[in-house]
Amino acid sequence: MATRGFSGRGPGAGAAQPGRLPPGQFRTADFPVLSAGPTPHIAREDWRFTLQVGPRPAKSWSWGDFIRLPITKVTPDIHCVTKWSKFDTTWEGVYIQDLLADAGLEPPTAFTLAHSFDGYSTNVPVKDLLGGRAMIAIAYDGQPITPEHGGPARLLVPHLYFWKSAKWVTGLQFTDRDEAGFWELRGYHMYGDPWQEQRYSGD
Amino acid sequence: MAPPQMRAAKLLWQSASVVAIEPRTPTVKSFFFRLAYPFSFVPGQHMDVRLSAPDGYEAQRSYSIASAPESTDAIELAIERLQDGEVSPFFFDTVAVGDEIELRGPIGGHFMWSADDGGPLLLVGGGSGVVPLACMLRHRAARASTVPIALVYSARTAADLLFDAELRNESARGDGFHFIPTLTRETSPPAGVRAGRIDASLLGATLALLPAPPKIVFICGANRFVETAADLLLGLGISPPTIRTERYGG
Numbered sequence: 001m002a003t004r005g006f007s008g009r010g011p012g013a014g015a016a017q018p019g020r021l022p023p024g025q026f027r028t029a030d031f032p033v034l035s036a037g038p039t040p041h042i043a044r045e046d047w048r049f050t051l052q053v054g055p056r057p058a059k060s061w062s063w064g065d066f067i068r069l070p071i072t073k074v075t076p077d078i079h080c081v082t083k084w085s086k087f088d089t090t091w092e093g094v095y096i097q098d099l100l101a102d103a104g105l106e107p108p109t110a111f112t113l114a115h116s117f118d119g120y121s122t123n124v125p126v127k128d129l130l131g132g133r134a135m136i137a138i139a140y141d142g143q144p145i146t147p148e149h150g151g152p153a154r155l156l157v158p159h160l161y162f163w164k165s166a167k168w169v170t171g172l173q174f175t176d177r178d179e180a181g182f183w184e185l186r187g188y189h190m191y192g193d194p195w196q197e198q199r200y201s202g203d
Numbered sequence: 204m205a206p207p208q209m210r211a212a213k214l215l216w217q218s219a220s221v222v223a224i225e226p227r228t229p230t231v232k233s234f235f236f237r238l239a240y241p242f243s244f245v246p247g248q249h250m251d252v253r254l255s256a257p258d259g260y261e262a263q264r265s266y267s268i269a270s271a272p273e274s275t276d277a278i279e280l281a282i283e284r285l286q287d288g289e290v291s292p293f294f295f296d297t298v299a300v301g302d303e304i305e306l307r308g309p310i311g312g313h314f315m316w317s318a319d320d321g322g323p324l325l326l327v328g329g330g331s332g333v334v335p336l337a338c339m340l341r342h343r344a345a346r347a348s349t350v351p352i353a354l355v356y357s358a359r360t361a362a363d364l365l366f367d368a369e370l371r372n373e374s375a376r377g378d379g380f381h382f383i384p385t386l387t388r389e390t391s392p393p394a395g396v397r398a399g400r401i402d403a404s405l406l407g408a409t410l411a412l413l414p415a416p417p418k419i420v421f422i423c424g425a426n427r428f429v430e431t432a433a434d435l436l437l438g439l440g441i442s443p444p445t446i447r448t449e450r451y452g453g
Contacts, residue, residue, distance in 0.1 A: 036314075039430060083264060
């Protein structure tokens with residue numbers, strides 16, 4: 001249904017680069033902040049990252065150990081379920097496959113839950129974390145990630161809506177089943193592919 | 204509050220008629236929509252709006268619901284005109300009564316409150332961020348609830364205060380709702396209205412109006428405002444899981 005009088009393509013529309021903006025999204029140069037609660041300020045000395053298989057910790061890294069792992073730089077477009085997209089965002093971090101290699105761990109299940117300092121969680125299938133598709137990011141735009149944007153470290157899964165890229169991430173847990181995380185329990189899609197416009201459960 | 208049941212059914216788009224348009228402030232207009240397929244919602248939830256051009260181009264945005272769930276005749280969305288926006292200027296300049304607009308909802312399962320959830324509540328709104336908070340208060344009034352609620356509402360000038368008369372009337376009933384507006388750019392605030400930005404003393408004094416520490420704190424506004432309010436409240440001893448935030452814009 002066409003909306004009477006609407007032609008669109010105002011500021012933020014994606015006409016200049018067709019095929020780069022998923023349906024229903026608009027391009028922004030800003031970096032909006034969306035968080036369900038207050039921003040935690042986590043000192044690097046207090047930060048740890050833990051790989052878990054079910055309830056069992058498999059390997060844990062301090063900040064100092066973590067930043068000695070192989071660091072990769074990526075420049076993806078990111079897409080937030082609240083409709084904004086941002087192109088060419090530059091991140092540095094440790095690919096999930098490099099974390100697993102350091103832990104000597106083959107993925108024991110097909111599903112994960114990422115856990116955050118503030119109690120947030122989100123589910124991501126293992127296949128979406130491997131092959132250079134996801135990292136634990138520790139820098140944005142050449143600088144440490146600010147607390148508002150999830151620092152000291154956030155998950156980065158840029159091919160899914162950005163709520164999957166959990167801020168203040170402190171662990172990744174392999175689960176036997178695909179278990180819903182924070183927003184997935186509150187009406188948002190279990191997978192969240194922006195190109196399929198999987199915003200809400202049932203989409 | 205436990206999360207709601209996961210929705211298995213798809214949230215369907217529906218065409219809704221604009222039945223009224225009401226200017227609220229110099230930069231905010233309320234649009235009232237009659238839905239062909241009404242739904243129930245919880246105060247604090249939002250709607251997605253979709254505009255479609257004849258060539259298939261689409262633009263979507265989210266807007267908080269302003270009307271109480273109990274007002275079943277129409278859904279009110281209070282839309283702020285953003286200078287460089289694509290959708291809000293269209294609503295301001297082009298949308299007229301009788302137009303059909305595509306909507307779907309309700310959306311959001313965290314920033315929401317129903318009278319059955321109890322209180323006390325502290326609400327902190329900045330600018331148009333007051334909209335989902337006003338929805339909670341309208342619901343409280345419609346249910347004749349006496350859950351203690353204090354609202355701190357920061358706006359630029361007296362003319363920018365959304366739902367001012369309504370909030371004032373509600374607080375005058377003396378049934379446990381306290382309305383504390385504060386104006387950041389008003390040189391001569393009306394009698395009894397505070398001037399200045401929110402700070403620890405304002406929030407501390409507001410907390411003292413409640414009979415007990417808040418069960419939930421809801422903060423909504425631009426990100427900078429939300430960060431400031433949340434940090435101040437953490438400094439006043441409010442625990443992080445108590446605070447729920449909704450951030451507009453960058």
